[in-house]
Amino acid sequence: MYSVLLNPSNTEIYSFLTERIYRELVVIFATCKVNYKGRAESVASESPRLIILKPDGTVIIHESVKREPLNWQPPGTKIEIMNDYPLKIVAQRKRPKEVIEIDLKEVFYITSAEVKDGDFVIKGREIDIVNTIIQNPSMIEEGFVPLTREYNTPYGKIDLVGLDKKGNFVIIEVKRSKAQLSAVSQLYRYYLHIRETKEEKVRGILVAPDLTTHARELLQKLGLEFIRYDIQKYSGY
Template sequence: MGKIITFEKPSIEEVKELFKMAEKHGGVVTVFARCKVYYEGRAKSELGEGDRIIIVKPDGTFLVHQNKKREPVNWQPPGSIVSIEGNSIISIRRRPREKLEVELIDVYAVVVFLAEDYKELALTGSEAEMAKLIFENPEVIEEGFKPMFREKPIKHGIVDIMGVDKNGNIVILELKRRKADLHAVSQLKRYVDALKEEYGERVRGILVAPSLTEGAKKLLEKEGLEFRKLEPPKDKKKKNEKQRTLDFFNP
């Protein structure tokens, strides 16, 4: 069996077999098809007929791309359950309950890539480094802030940092290493609402990022959430290595 298996104009039965193969061997499936897309969860949406690229990864990630823009038009996160029912590829996210259905009208090709990749991306200026900076210097958030937990599991996800302010209020920090958008605000609000069920109104939510989109700023204000501007830390090791190289060539 090779690394890449390609079928052009497969039947729906062949599509099912390819998905089974990918599931068994941990492959990535890419489907090129004319389709309709339906979403049902925190809201409802429908995307009419068109040519799309559907990507399904071994961890349950499910992406639907159009022929424009960088971001998928619809997606489901890792941990979602993917199946094929009739002529549709269906992805179910359990908590919160979300369903994404792609109705296949005409399948042009299916590619299964049996990828092997065991390396982790080492990011400079990552959210992990932002968290480390905040624990070492909590005053970058505000005076009197005390971070207590990092990656704290709660009812609807995992909070980046959870702590208390000088008045004893619970403070949730959602960290973003790039410009924060509406999705980041919605994520923070879910966490705040979940903890308010346990702690009442003494819960604050703060989005921490280098900048905000205009839409995110308006939604933060509407929901009574806060923002702190914080740039991800730079990689001092690389900076020092670069300086030593300059010194070597400039004695």
């Protein structure tokens, strides 16, 4: 359920906020002045802003630009509604001691809703990329056959092991972000270990969205390979 107040009076604002803070997610669009006192001091002059009050005490004040808020207070903040003129929201944090005072000059609307926490699933983890390769082996190359994931070695677990169309042993190291020198070094350790234990020819492939210049140079020097993983292309799998 949700509630909405349009162009409310001070009496309506005070009643609405005191009934709902700490219980519901409250969003206010208002012309306001913002004062901050704490490790520093700041004053934001009157301007239309979006104010968010969360049930856990989080306070966020947004302007029309940038992702980052103008001011904010973390969970656990004490929020008080002062029935002054203009009506004031005081958000106080004890450690470190910080206070944000929001003077509400003109409120255009207030909404509130009972927002529940849902399941949160992160996609694009390295294990998800390995799953994508298993489901789409041709993204490595035509004829590639996945055999084993999490292959144990004395140096750690190889993300994926398989065979190419010529029967060569292929070891794959996966990174979900830009690969660094450390990723190349890790792959090379796996490569040397497998080369010593297998009779077949061994190939080492690093799969990542990108890699640094130094990582690319080392990869080429060691005779290893790189395949770019397009997150957007395979995000539907």
